[in-house]
Amino acid sequence: MPSSTQPDIGEMSSDASSRFLRNTWYVAAWSQDVAAGSIFSRRILGERVVFFRAATGTVAALADYCPHRFAPLHLGALLPNGRLQCGYHGLEFDAAGACVHNPHGNGVIPPAAHVPAYPVVERHGIVWIWMGKRTADPALIPDFSILEDAGEKLGRHDHIIFDANIDFVTTNLLDLSHVSFLHEGILGNAETIAADIGVRQEGTTLFVTREQSNVRIPPLYRLTYKPDAEVGDLWRVMRWDAPGCMILDSGTTAPGASRDDGSGYYGIHLLTPETATTTHYHFSSVRRHLSAIESQDEAIKAEIARLRRIAFEGQDAPMMAAQQETVRELEAQGRMLRPALLSVDAGPQRYRRIMDTLLAADS
Template identity: 40%
Template sequence: MTKAFLKNAWYAAAWSDEVTEDLFERTIIGQSLLFYRDAQGQAVVLNNRCPHRSAPLQMGKRRGDVIECPYHGLRFDKSGSCVHNPHGDGRIPEKMMTPAYPVEEKHLMLWVWMGDPDLADPTRIPDFSCHTDERFKMVKGVIKMDGYYELITDNLMDLTHVEYLHDGILGSDAISRGEQNVEQVGTTIWSNRWCPDGMAPPAWDKLFKDYGKPVDHWLYMRWDAPAHMLLDVGVTPCGKPRGEGVWMYGTDILTPQDEHSTYYFWAASRAHDLDDPAYDDIWAGAIELAFGQQDKPMIEAQQKMLQLHGGHDMDDVEAVYLPTDVGPMRARRCLKNLIEAEASGQNVPEPGHRALDQLLQDDSYQDRVEPVV
């Protein structure tokens, strides 16, 4: 079954430092895109297909800010218009152009709008300002997974799997005993898990000054369509505010390459030990282990199992769900409604989350562990 993608949405295309003056290709929702920076350092995004003979422009050459097709030498400017035909009388056919895409650089990421350019509103980019906020120190990366992106959303919106799949790193038996709460405001969904009076997960326990003692642990996941997630996660002494513990924001942004594979942009923006580079390595290592060596094999194995049973996604098989699946199911339903609304020409509703900078300026934030929506 062919899966539809949300078109009128911002997709995280790359970390800012991935795109340089060199030609760079990345496929997003089935469209091969060409990225580069112009002479002023501004990002340019074009469709990678030359409209003449479908040669990939990525294989071509830069002539200043103009791209020369490697096959027949046609040249295209930043708007996608053909500006040079070296053949015959040099006449340029009216339709000789390749689409250019709206692109915004925000939160140290490049965001591409894949739908109607007239609807590309930068204010609809979800808030990941923790990437640049001086109150945090960030490590980041990107992992390619051979799995459908909604399967990964399921994984992230129901964090009870952490106790089992990430045992020894991020898992704790307090997680499955924790209190679950799912809320929705506009098109923003929170899947929150509050796990009081339990042992800290090993990765957190080693960072905590009261090593080996019970803690209150929280995992609050924010979701915005199509698959932009931010995890507020940490531990603190039982009954104490977050300011007395250790915590961070975890970025989990999924960008579908196509129906079968996904780019997973991750980051850890910690609110502790900002000046100690050792913690950069600790968190990068823990996340690459958890996501790259535990989540990735599971998602890819799950995808293969679905295909063996004649399906592609959970909607294609007779899945039996648990109460803990309410977060993933709410996100799936919201995304499905948005795709259907887009197909019928309806306006897409606004997200409903508060800006992080507003949240962090709230004097009571450090004194609480409850999620703020």
């Protein structure tokens, strides 16, 4: 695809709150972050949600406000019987959001004393939440079973918040040409700029590929392949499912060799809007192979996690926050922003089209 200025990606906006998909599964948290006996609070699509494990061990998600005087429920207590007790005047709620105990007066529970509850499913070590009004179908959760089957190849589960709308972050991940510049010396270098780019769609699932032959191998890929390898063929295949669920199959092999002879890792990238201008980023990794020397694996795992955190938190995050602020300022000046599109935008363009179709059908 040649460089061009096609305008069909749509204008960019620093505030896309009206464009959140609602009838879909969002990643609320890693399962490990919703510990038994504790209360976990998080803002999702701009709404404060309180999570806790019911007596059965299943995760419950309620709107984080009490229907009496609207105190946040996450300031309350999780009782031994699995009920959530408001910290202000002591109303108690079950996992479905029903008030089941009023400690005052004759104990009668007013009809309005209930809290909205959200459907939740725990799968692949992830807490998924459904924020829409349609029936929540667990079959629609994208396949991240790779996380369950990984064993020792599983990396560290991590989470940061980007000061950027989910569209900025998704576009960042579907156009990995930025690694040669923003992540130079970690994930890319001058030799990884030129690439063969491919876009493939299966239903509403998108695959974006970047391939390079005979290039200097970036440090993170040497870690997962051969520490002393200088040049190789690189591949990156990003799978995207709405709204922001991605797996990146990436690695390196000897020039001209098959991918089965090489190695690399699967990068897990899970995006959920916190607000219109901030995004939860859950990330992890799964290596293709362990090292020939077993004792090196813990050190390699720690180094992969460290480098990825530097790249995402120290490099991507400030760039996207600055990008969003620039767009906000330009919009405030009344400018209509249409990106000057490049060949590397083929993936983001297709993403935009799929999302627009899904949003049009969402109600």
